[in-house]
Amino acid sequence: MAIHNFNFYNPTRILFGQGQIEKIDKYIPKQAKILITYGGGSVKRFGTLAKVLTALGDRQYAEFGGIEPNPVYETLMKAVDKIKKEGFDYILAVGGGSVIDGTKFIAAAAKFPGDPINIFAKGVGQGQAIQEALPFASVLTLPATASEMNSGGVITFKEKQAKLSFGSPYTFPQFSVLDPELTYTLPQRQLNNGICDAFVHVLEAYLTQPIEAMIQDGWSETALRTLIKLSPQIKEGHNDYAVRANFMWTCTQALNGFMSPGVPEDWSTHNLGHEITAFNGTDHAKTLTPIILATMKVRKDEKFAKIVQYAENVWQIQAGDDEAKYQAAIQATEDFFKSVDMPVRLAEIGVNAEDIDYLVQQLERHQMTALGENRSQTLEISRQIYQTAL
Amino acid sequence: MAIHNFNFYNPTRILFGQGQIEKIDKYIPKQAKILITYGGGSVKRFGTLAKVLTALGDRQYAEFGGIEPNPVYETLMKAVDKIKKEGFDYILAVGGGSVIDGTKFIAAAAKFPGDPINIFAKGVGQGQAIQEALPFASVLTLPATASEMNSGGVITFKEKQAKLSFGSPYTFPQFSVLDPELTYTLPQRQLNNGICDAFVHVLEAYLTQPIEAMIQDGWSETALRTLIKLSPQIKEGHNDYAVRANFMWTCTQALNGFMSPGVPEDWSTHNLGHEITAFNGTDHAKTLTPIILATMKVRKDEKFAKIVQYAENVWQIQAGDDEAKYQAAIQATEDFFKSVDMPVRLAEIGVNAEDIDYLVQQLERHQMTALGENRSQTLEISRQIYQTAL
Numbered sequence: 001m002a003i004h005n006f007n008f009y010n011p012t013r014i015l016f017g018q019g020q021i022e023k024i025d026k027y028i029p030k031q032a033k034i035l036i037t038y039g040g041g042s043v044k045r046f047g048t049l050a051k052v053l054t055a056l057g058d059r060q061y062a063e064f065g066g067i068e069p070n071p072v073y074e075t076l077m078k079a080v081d082k083i084k085k086e087g088f089d090y091i092l093a094v095g096g097g098s099v100i101d102g103t104k105f106i107a108a109a110a111k112f113p114g115d116p117i118n119i120f121a122k123g124v125g126q127g128q129a130i131q132e133a134l135p136f137a138s139v140l141t142l143p144a145t146a147s148e149m150n151s152g153g154v155i156t157f158k159e160k161q162a163k164l165s166f167g168s169p170y171t172f173p174q175f176s177v178l179d180p181e182l183t184y185t186l187p188q189r190q191l192n193n194g195i196c197d198a199f200v201h202v203l204e205a206y207l208t209q210p211i212e213a214m215i216q217d218g219w220s221e222t223a224l225r226t227l228i229k230l231s232p233q234i235k236e237g238h239n240d241y242a243v244r245a246n247f248m249w250t251c252t253q254a255l256n257g258f259m260s261p262g263v264p265e266d267w268s269t270h271n272l273g274h275e276i277t278a279f280n281g282t283d284h285a286k287t288l289t290p291i292i293l294a295t296m297k298v299r300k301d302e303k304f305a306k307i308v309q310y311a312e313n314v315w316q317i318q319a320g321d322d323e324a325k326y327q328a329a330i331q332a333t334e335d336f337f338k339s340v341d342m343p344v345r346l347a348e349i350g351v352n353a354e355d356i357d358y359l360v361q362q363l364e365r366h367q368m369t370a371l372g373e374n375r376s377q378t379l380e381i382s383r384q385i386y387q388t389a390l
Numbered sequence: 391m392a393i394h395n396f397n398f399y400n401p402t403r404i405l406f407g408q409g410q411i412e413k414i415d416k417y418i419p420k421q422a423k424i425l426i427t428y429g430g431g432s433v434k435r436f437g438t439l440a441k442v443l444t445a446l447g448d449r450q451y452a453e454f455g456g457i458e459p460n461p462v463y464e465t466l467m468k469a470v471d472k473i474k475k476e477g478f479d480y481i482l483a484v485g486g487g488s489v490i491d492g493t494k495f496i497a498a499a500a501k502f503p504g505d506p507i508n509i510f511a512k513g514v515g516q517g518q519a520i521q522e523a524l525p526f527a528s529v530l531t532l533p534a535t536a537s538e539m540n541s542g543g544v545i546t547f548k549e550k551q552a553k554l555s556f557g558s559p560y561t562f563p564q565f566s567v568l569d570p571e572l573t574y575t576l577p578q579r580q581l582n583n584g585i586c587d588a589f590v591h592v593l594e595a596y597l598t599q600p601i602e603a604m605i606q607d608g609w610s611e612t613a614l615r616t617l618i619k620l621s622p623q624i625k626e627g628h629n630d631y632a633v634r635a636n637f638m639w640t641c642t643q644a645l646n647g648f649m650s651p652g653v654p655e656d657w658s659t660h661n662l663g664h665e666i667t668a669f670n671g672t673d674h675a676k677t678l679t680p681i682i683l684a685t686m687k688v689r690k691d692e693k694f695a696k697i698v699q700y701a702e703n704v705w706q707i708q709a710g711d712d713e714a715k716y717q718a719a720i721q722a723t724e725d726f727f728k729s730v731d732m733p734v735r736l737a738e739i740g741v742n743a744e745d746i747d748y749l750v751q752q753l754e755r756h757q758m759t760a761l762g763e764n765r766s767q768t769l770e771i772s773r774q775i776y777q778t779a780l
Contacts, residue, residue, distance in 0.1 A: 001632060003406070003635040005406060005410060006404070007406075008403065011400075013399040015397055016393070017393070017394065017396065180392075214620070215613065215639055215643055218609070219608070221612075222604075230604070242392035245393040246603070246604045249605055250604070253605055
């Protein structure tokens with residue numbers, strides 16, 4: 001066992017800290033005609049958009065607001081049409097993971113030969129590779145997804161009740177502004193979602209099998225311990241810069257690829273969670289917490305050694321035998337999720353026993369029949385996980 | 391105290407693992423005319439160059455060998471002349487940190503308007519910024535410096551007995567091949583140098599002042615613990631792939647910027663060490679180990695809190711008061727350096743009391759009069775450090 005071969009690449013520049021929005025001026029070409037994308041309007045309400053416009057100075061721009069949480073294909077295609085009609089050179093996303101994910105798709109679709117639906121496979125398109133994208137950047141307002149420093153996105157298809165992912169080497173943001181002060185206006189619900197989204201991102205690439213990847217494991221454990229330690233201080237209206245700075249950077253690191261090159265990655269919790277959000281609109285992070293707890297139980301044999309390591313190195317559980325450590329780690333994880341008001345059972349997010357057949361059917365429709373780091377999670381195991389999570 | 395504002399950017403691709411040399415073909419343009427740079431010829435002896443040539447296929451190339459450990463300005467300028475005469479589009483460095491550092495300089499100098507001496511300031515040139523460089527990449531044969539994934543280099547000026555650094559956003563390798571099997575032919579001396587070079591790189595950005603940078607500190611502590619744990623297994627001829635893979639990746643991470651965005655960085659140990667290598671040719675890493683031990687003693691007040699943290703989190707020293715932990719951490723560091731046959735006193739590397747005046751004069755000549763994370767290390771303090779290290 002050893003680190004697997006890997007190909008690591010992440011060219012996104014990070015402008016981190018108070019007042020960094022003004023640096024936008026240095027990194028977007030002076031002559032660029034810019035489309036500014038955002039979500040529901042909080043960036044107007046809290047003055048972030050105004051700061052962005054000041055930084056852009058005399059540059060030509062237009063706005064495209066209304067990108068939903070779980071951004072919807074049809075909405076994004078309106079931005080693509082606008083770009084094709086009006087000729088923008090650059091997109092600047094101002095918002096959280098949904099706005100940035102949506103912007104990645106817009107950037108790729110605007111340059112895509114043929115129908116952009118074919119960027120996706122899995123029952124909606126043909127799965128053609130992205131070969132080009134408009135340059136884009138982001139101003140992050142919500143720490144959680146790390147979309148600000150990676151090349152992937154997840155798009156919602158409402159009619160098909162599907163959330164499908166895409167990615168390419170061309171869809172990294174050129175830069176992202178991470179100003180921890182922009183998190184001061186976030187409600188507790190979004191802060192809690194962010195904590196747990198980042199936590200589960202780390203677990204997806206950590207709770208697999210041990211391969212003696214010492215740096216990767218140690219960095220993952222650091223990120224998990226940091227989120228656990230910070231969580232009681234990440235409170236709405238409690239504007240401690242040091243806390244928010246650590247929180248923001250941890251969320252970015254949780255999915256920018258730095259911690260996981262050459263290690264197995266699971267992502268089945270995300271796959272199962274996406275079906276729930278597509279089904280009933282539950283916040284993304286709130287689908288992850290019940291599912292990962294059930295995954296740790298159902299796929300016990302496969303993940304046992306790493307969960308014991310997680311018990312020891314993240315939760316400092318040293319007492320008892322390995323079985324006791326394994327059980328204690330699951331309990332500690334459940335208690336942690338509860339401490340930040342996140343669900344630990346599907347019943348809390350409106351999923352009941354009679355919904356499981358549909359969720360499993362949707363997995364099948366989306367070709368999610370062999371999930372996880374070993375492609376061992378069959379539909380039957382996914383069903384067990386949903387049932388265990390009820 | 392909180393994470394400082396920072397601007398992070400690192401676009402180097404890493405191709406990691408067994409057999410990755412063949413991937414070169416994908417990442418260098420087919421039409422490129424390539425200058426292959428290397429050092430003393432071990433890349434020929436051990437077959438690495440042959441593998442590189444196979445991967446390059448039909449591409450036009452020429453070789454430029456003979457880049458010294460501590461690469462010398464005049465040697466590198468010969469490569470620059472060759473490029474200007476023969477018109478190369480791409481440089482491929484095959485070697486360790488010296489070859490890669492030298493190649494960065496060649497790449498920048500080949501495109502530099504005017505005399506490339508002006509890339510350097512500090513008594514040799516005018517300190518003009520690099521605005522362009524030839525594209526280049528590397529095949530790493532010696533884990534130590536992380537030059538394979540950063541944009542800096544150190545060049546030796548023999549006549550002036552100076553080692554001077556440079557860097558720019560244009561001098562990142564486009565990609566670097568990290569194949570742990572290429573370390574199997576390294577002699578113990580170079581393995582030990584690599585362990586301690588990486589260890590001190592981490593310490594330069596860690597043993598400063600605490601600013602509650604939780605990810606950065608945790609990642610640095612992981613890297614230090616990893617080097618300590620691996621060191622008894624990093625033995626010449628002991629070709630354990632997992633060990634070498636962890637060692638290689640740790641060395642790269644120790645100075646690619648991932649661990650230290652927004653934290654204070656010292657680098658005075660490197661500044662004082664460079665003067666020793668320029669003076670008597672001592673291996674770079676062997677100048678660092680005595681100097682950093684003395685720095686921990688002389689700059690005790692400034693670094694006390696972080697050295698106590700280092701004692702607790704890296705060396706697991708929990709007994710005694712902070713003073714006892716501070717003392718024990720220095721002793722543990724000294725014992726560690728000795729365990730890998732590295733010097734802990736300057737006498738072991740040919741520096742004696744009567745040489746200190748000259749070394750301090752050289753620091754002054756190179757404008758190294760206010761060193762360290764707080765610019766507090768005056769010439770007088772540097773003198774004390776040299777004396778304490780004797």
